[in-house]
Amino acid sequence: MTGLLRAEVRKLTRRKLFWVMLVILMVVMGMAAVFLLVVPARAPEAVPRMPVIRKPDAYLLGAQQAIGQSWFPIVLAAVAMGGEMRSAAFAATLTRDSRRWAHLFARLAVFAAASWSATLLAIGEWAAVTAVLASGEGAPDVDVWVGMVWKSGLVVSTWTALALAAVTLFRSLGPALGAALAFSFVDGLVSLWTAYRPVSLSTNSTAMLGELSGFASGMGFPGLDPIPPGRATVVVAAWAVGLVGVAWASLQLRDV
């Protein structure tokens, strides 16, 4: 397993994909921070319906925004593993039937860890913008920050598992990437439906961090009951386990 992890880390860090995506994520988060925190406070006439998010809620909003960047773990995992599926390299390594779970776990661990690192950097970037430019006072307690850290890890692991499941099911990068991104989009959209909302991956991902009541009511969609963070965490964890199971079964039960 150590060798597999070492190999995955070497591959991931030597290709441009991760670094380019990291830059894009940081730019997106920086722009979002300025738009959501600075513009409503400094130029409210430009965005009249946008509420002013103050500290300490602004920090929590940043974590939600970072966790909401599901495209990052999906694209990273799908492209990295999809490229291998296209060549015979992965197929050859999977020759070892008994180690298929190990190959899957190594990729899940490394891709998720990479996405998690990027997400934490994005949260940090947002926090820096908040500290300097947002109005209001105060910051979340330490336990809230700790919660942001491990909860963001769970969320990116789940989106990574979704991408791996899609790749192992479709065995082709394009359809797998399209399906995973489409799911993330549709899941967020359909979560407005009250029957689906309790199991929506994207909604429960952000609900894990707690609700921003003022922000939500200010943006619209009133009347949706908040999902308790504990319950949301259970739902996201269930998604993660289920998606890893799909990926494993897809590798185990079909020809490589």
Added chain:
Amino acid sequence: MSVAVRLRDVHKRYGETRALDGLSFEIPSGVLLGFLGPNGAGKTTTFRTILGLARPDRGVIEVLGMRVGPETSRIVKRVGAIVEEPGLYGFLSGRDNLVVASDTLGFGHERIDELLAFVQLTDDAGRKVAGYSKGMRQRLALAAALLGDPEVLFLDEPLDGLDPAGQAVLRDQLRRLVDEHDKTIVMSTHDLGDVEHLADRVVVISRGRLVTEGSLSELTAGGDRVRVVVDDPDRARRLLAADGFTVDGEADEVWVAGTDGAGVIRTLANAGVYPSAVIPERRTLEEVFLGVTGEQP
């Protein structure tokens, strides 16, 4: 001679397509085997089933005395393979590709330098593989396949698309692996010339079935004519025809059918005509291939 690979009545379907249809053959240890067949004959599927990448619907496959399926994890530690395109990472250097392959497959790094030297890539080991020529990629893939010091190598069209110099280098390396390192190599190819240059034995499949197998000399023998080299071909033709032989050929060519050559020499010598050579006709591998498959390789 021990058997390296044995297939017995192997079947594999992809939907309605029968990729393998009762395929059976054996490969002795320590030979370079040319694995031939027309497009769609089932060559790659055969490799994939042997390597455990595809599960056969029926039949038994043994590699080095172990059964594919229950013992695949033991088998793959003793075989190397290049199936379809070489599985290399263009964004990594040649050396890093071998490091990653070693780590992924659970081998140590101690053979990497030796293998880079064997495939003549030591000087280019630090360059990204994206900048390698196809020949260099194939050689690096060969090095990767050799990382675990395998006893059997399965190479799917390893010489395909290489320039003549690249082919020559790789041919030499493959031959050395068999002659000097006692490897067994199973090499699929469309190029019958490669097989004639390299292979000890040949297996030909078509539509997922074995159509012929044997040593190169066995397969290319079997022409029932001899060519007679003689100073006076016209007189030789007349003498042989008069003695009841079926004679063919024009000008300097004298071909005699249905004989092993001894009768030809006796007839001509009795008449005072002494041939400088009587050469049994050998079929080319292409003729053998076309004869058994009816298709282009």
